[in-house]
Amino acid sequence: MTKLAFALLLIGSINSAQAASNPTVIAMSFDQHARTVTGILADEDVLLLDAAHNETLLTLGLPADVDLDAYGVSLSGTAISVGTTTLIGSIVVEPGDVLLMTPGGNSLLFDASAAGLVDADVDALTFDDNDLLILSFANAIVDSFGAIAENEDIVYWLGGDLWTVIDGSAEGIPESANIDGLHWDSAGSRLWISFDTTVRIGGLVADDEDILAFEPGWGWQEILDVSAVLPGSEALDIDALWGQSVDAQLLFRDGFESGSTSAWSSSP
Ligand SMILES: [Ca+2]
Ligand SMILES: [Ca+2]
Ligand SMILES: [Ca+2]
Ligand SMILES: [Ca+2]
DSSP: OOHHHHHHHHTTTGGGTTOOOOOSEEEEEESSOEEETTEEEOTTSEEEEETTOOEEEEEOOOOTTOOEEEEEEOSSSEEEEESSOEEETTEEEOTTOEEEEETTEEEEEEOTTTTTOTTOOEEEEEEOTTOOEEEEESSOEEOTTOOEEOTTOEEEEETTEEEEEEOGGGGTOOTTOOEEEEEEETTTTEEEEEESSOEEETTEEEOTTOEEEEETTTEEEEEEOHHHHSTTGGGOOEEEEEEESSOGGGGGTTOOOEEEEEOEEEOO
């Protein structure tokens, strides 16, 4: 683990360590379609869940045949990754790319092939306190310097090099597990994490639709047992994740999302 990476991650948050930060809004996407009372939540859509467990569906305008597999909101706009190569507007977005969506247009925030990463698939992303992109990949990635990011690792891409933020196996994550959802909770000085399989860690058992928090130096906590809140979601996997602890209006600041209130019934 590089000390530089931790230093970057923790800038601006040192004084808020262990602060209470119950999430106001959690945004999540699933790996497959799910049924709500008012319709289908597609795997390219986002479900917003507030602290009272009210639900709002967001559609990002993505093609219907693509899976949204990473999602986050930066100071510039909304960042996404997809599961398969997809034409979004005039941009070919590959699984390893991160597309930045703004009211003024879309652009690639991270271009995996231009970075020299072969067969890359970004499956989780978030932004640190300096709005720097943080990534996890679906498969092991090797950069031009020979640094390896496993799929349970969390990394920066800085200056053409991978910088480890979290070495997953050093933090107790089984090497068989993959981090597929990620959010830097600045107010709580912790990372929210979802896995793609059931994981036993820190005395917890987390299913793939659950959200845990990891705080460097403090360990693991459960943020949300999603199946307890959304009956019928046990068969689903949260494959994209974002949250807001302080200012829920942040979610809508880039202005392009649309939503409608819904209620959960069960997965199809
Ligand atoms: Ca999805
Ligand atoms: Ca992807
Ligand atoms: Ca991963
Ligand atoms: Ca998951």
